[in-house]
Amino acid sequence: MGLLEGKVAIVTGGTEGIGYETSVRFAEEGAIVYACARHEKIFDNPLINYHYCDVTDERSVKELYEDVIKGHGKIDCLVANAGITCDALTVKMTNDMFESVINTNLKGVFNIVKMVGPFMEENGGGSIVTIGSVVGEYGNIGQVNYAASKAGITAMSKSWAKEFSRKGVPVRVNTIAPGYTMTKMMNSVPQKLLDKFSQQTMLKRLGKPKEIANAIVFLASDLSSYITGTVLSVDGGMRL
Numbered sequence: 001m002g003l004l005e006g007k008v009a010i011v012t013g014g015t016e017g018i019g020y021e022t023s024v025r026f027a028e029e030g031a032i033v034y035a036c037a038r039h040e041k042i043f044d045n046p047l048i049n050y051h052y053c054d055v056t057d058e059r060s061v062k063e064l065y066e067d068v069i070k071g072h073g074k075i076d077c078l079v080a081n082a083g084i085t086c087d088a089l090t091v092k093m094t095n096d097m098f099e100s101v102i103n104t105n106l107k108g109v110f111n112i113v114k115m116v117g118p119f120m121e122e123n124g125g126g127s128i129v130t131i132g133s134v135v136g137e138y139g140n141i142g143q144v145n146y147a148a149s150k151a152g153i154t155a156m157s158k159s160w161a162k163e164f165s166r167k168g169v170p171v172r173v174n175t176i177a178p179g180y181t182m183t184k185m186m187n188s189v190p191q192k193l194l195d196k197f198s199q200q201t202m203l204k205r206l207g208k209p210k211e212i213a214n215a216i217v218f219l220a221s222d223l224s225s226y227i228t229g230t231v232l233s234v235d236g237g238m239r240l
Contacts, residue, residue, distance in 0.1 A: 001030060003222070003223065004029040004076075007030070007031045007076035007077055008031065008072045008077070009026050009031045009032065009078070010033075010034045010075060010112070011033060011079040011081060012037070012053060012108070013081040013082030014034070014036050014050075014081065015035055015037040015040070018209045018212045018216075019035070019081040020035070021212070022212075022217075023035040023043070023048050024048070025214065025217050027045040033048045034049050034064070036053035036055075038053070051068075055112055056104055057111075061112050061115055065112075065119075069119070075120065076126050077126065077127050077129070078113070078126070079129045079131070079216055079220065080108075080109040080112055080130045080131065080153075082104060082105075082109075083131065084101060085101065085185055086098075087142045087143055089141070098144075102145060102148065102149050106148075106149040110156065113156070113160060121164045124169065125169050125171050127174075127224075128164075128171070128174070129176060129216050129220055130153050130157045131153070131175070131178070132150045132153045132176065132178075132231060133146070134179045134233065137177060137231075138239075153175060154231055157229075157231075158229050160173040161228045162229065165228065172225075173229065174228060174229070176215055176231075177232065177233045177234065178234050179201065179207055180194075180197045182207065183209055200239060201236035202236060203236040203237060206236070212234050
């Protein structure tokens with residue numbers, strides 16, 4: 001049996017990068033997975049179901065939530081992964097650039113957890129894993145919007161860990177803080193910078209999406225049953 005055998009999971013941003021690898025790893029561990037995004041992806045594993053969802057749209061999030069409950073009657077795991085970047089120095093960052101990142105990365109997490117967290121609280125427990133970033137802890141030039149959104153995710157997650165367990169129900173909420181990971185987001189980064197980032201890690205390389213997904217599997221599974229309200233850095237020992 002897999003670590004997530006018989007569990008029902010939602011993965012937002014589940015069709016690319018870390019979200020895609022998480023959807024695949026969850027299915028490999030036996031979970032029924034709803035891989036949610038605005039862009040469709042065909043998966044080979046029959047345990048993975050693509051479902052359209054725009055996390056910035058409360059109606060879209062509610063439709064996803066209701067479809068999962070209607071189909072399976074439960075949600076055991078939520079991975080709030082959907083996120084975007086829109087980088088610029090502060091002097092060049094427009095309001096639209098700032099707000100688009102905050103709406104997707106921060107408010108989008110709020111929208112989905114607002115649905116799923118109380119459900120888990122009323123139905124015996126569950127595991128919520130949010131995706132922060134090393135940038136949310138240390139900041140980064142040209143990413144004020146992204147850094148703010150990721151720092152906010154950490155703060156919300158710690159609050160939810162307290163809020164959803166206040167009645168003694170084992171709803172666990174944890175945050176993964178990846179370092180620089182080779183996803184599509186990194187395609188526009190010059191090789192010189194990628195090499196620099198690699199040298200800033202103790203392991204002298206950038207992360208792979210599957211390595212982040214493996215950590216998410218751990219936090220979603222019963223192996224981490226006594227872990228909540230924490231931030232797990234998966235960054236190769238990176239220090240900005």
